[in-house]
Amino acid sequence: MILTGSQIIEELNSNNIIISPFNIAQINPNSYDFRLGNSLKAYKNVVLDPKIRQDVNEIKIDKKGFTLDRNKFYLGSTFEKMGSNKFVPIIKGKSSLARLGLFIHITADLIDIGSINHWTLQLFAVQPIIVYPGMLIGQVTFWMVSGEITLYNGKYKDTIGPCESLSYLDNNN
Amino acid sequence: MILTKKKILDEVINSRIIIRPFLRSNLNPNSYNYTLGKKYCILDKKGLGDCNAHNLKTIPKKGLLLMPRVLYLMHTHEIIGSHNYVVSLIGRSSMGRLGLFLTLSADLGNLGKAHKWTLEVYCVQPIMVYSGMKIGQVSFWKPRGEITKYIGNYSNYNLPKTSIL
Numbered sequence: 001m002i003l004t005g006s007q008i009i010e011e012l013n014s015n016n017i018i019i020s021p022f023n024i025a026q027i028n029p030n031s032y033d034f035r036l037g038n039s040l041k042a043y044k045n046v047v048l049d050p051k052i053r054q055d056v057n058e059i060k061i062d063k064k065g066f067t068l069d070r071n072k073f074y075l076g077s078t079f080e081k082m083g084s085n086k087f088v089p090i091i092k093g094k095s096s097l098a099r100l101g102l103f104i105h106i107t108a109d110l111i112d113i114g115s116i117n118h119w120t121l122q123l124f125a126v127q128p129i130i131v132y133p134g135m136l137i138g139q140v141t142f143w144m145v146s147g148e149i150t151l152y153n154g155k156y157k158d159t160i161g162p163c164e165s166l167s168y169l170d171n172n173n
Numbered sequence: 174m175i176l177t178k179k180k181i182l183d184e185v186i187n188s189r190i191i192i193r194p195f196l197r198s199n200l201n202p203n204s205y206n207y208t209l210g211k212k213y214c215i216l217d218k219k220g221l222g223d224c225n226a227h228n229l230k231t232i233p234k235k236g237l238l239l240m241p242r243v244l245y246l247m248h249t250h251e252i253i254g255s256h257n258y259v260v261s262l263i264g265r266s267s268m269g270r271l272g273l274f275l276t277l278s279a280d281l282g283n284l285g286k287a288h289k290w291t292l293e294v295y296c297v298q299p300i301m302v303y304s305g306m307k308i309g310q311v312s313f314w315k316p317r318g319e320i321t322k323y324i325g326n327y328s329n330y331n332l333p334k335t336s337i338l
Contacts, residue, residue, distance in 0.1 A: 001174060043271075043272075043298065046298055046299060047238070047298070047299040047300070047301075048271045048272065048298055048299065048300045048301070049236075049300070049301040050267070050268065050271060050300070050301065050302075050303075050306070051301070051303075054271070071241075071297075072297070072298075073271075073272035073297040073298055075270060088175050088203045105269060106264075106269050106272065106273070106274045106297070107263050107264030107265075107268065107269040107273065107274050107275045107276065107309075108263055108264055108265060108266035108268075108269040108270075108310075109263065110203070110204060110261075110263060110310065110312055112201055112202040112203060112204075113177070113202045113203050114202055120266070120270060122269045122270060122272070124272070124297055143174070143175050144174045144175075145174055145175055145176070145177050145180075145203065146174040146175070146176050146177065146180050146315050147176055147177035147178075147179045147180025147181075147183070148177060148179040148180070149177050149179075149202070150177065150178045150179060150202050151202060152201075152202045154201075156266070163270070164270060165266075165267045165268070165270035165271045166267060167265075167267035167268065167270075167271065170267070170306070170307060
């Protein structure tokens with residue numbers, strides 16, 4: 001079951017959901033609109049190997065905006081620190097930006113329960129598109145769970161801003 | 174409702190969820206990490222293809238370099254399925270962060286027979302993949318209502334299967 005907007009507010013008040021900073025104007029009937037942080041990362045290499053640590057260039061998004069190149073892949077992050085120890089979050093793009101051909105994740109929309117930090121966004125533009133710091137870029141939904149809860153304690157815990165892939169830490173790749 | 178790690182484990186033990194082979198260490202707080210199978214195929218220039226024995230390829234031991242603008246059909250190494258819970262297959266965030274699409278648009282599975290799932294794989298930048306690597310996550314969802322089993326054809330395939338539209 002998915003939480004309604006008013007239930008999201010109730011769970012925020014009970015500390016079962018964390019959204020910081022929180023703005024009530026960003027609540028939707030069954031989701032919360034989140035903002036884009038003010039920096040991006042892009043890989044220096046063209047060819048990526050998950051077994052090898054990949055260096056990144058950091059890009060500051062200034063107020064005039066930054067144009068995403070359609071042949072490139074960028075990592076962004078939510079402006080908000082978000083998560084829940086009780087519900088499973090799933091992120092989606094905002095339909096207004098999807099209608100412009102912007103992916104904000106390309107496969108991994110499911111967030112682990114207990115992952116409370118800035119969430120990394122996987123940005124891919126079908127056509128060049130300008131993004132701005134703090135713009136409303138996506139939506140988060142919260143889902144009820146069945147079973148005893150184990151909280152996330154993985155390699156992306158407590159990340160701040162966009163975090164590149166840490167797949168090279170996997171021992172069996 | 175989505176199943177937690179503990180609940181997935183319980184239901185695997187009860188055979189109400191099938192994941193074979195199963196490794197406890199591949200459980201996440203609300204999903205299970207599946208690994209990449211060995212076989213794949215590529216669609217031809219007309220977007221057509223048939224993953225028959227003739228054009229089914231094997232990922233080399235040293236890995237396979239995927240190229241942008243090519244659609245690869247790959248498969249899960251594991252046999253996965255459930256008559257009791259709805260499965261959803263996505264890529265791992267570690268792979269998504271490298272620009273790898275895993276399942277294009279259709280991440281929702283059907284209730285029914287366990288099999289190896291075909292994965293639509295597409296990359297933004299060239300990327301290496303290795304058979305046996307942890308590549309995606311499957312989550313399990315409790316349905317509401319009487320269960321009608323999937324009678325479509327895709328669950329009969331354990332190798333990458335092209336569209337039968």
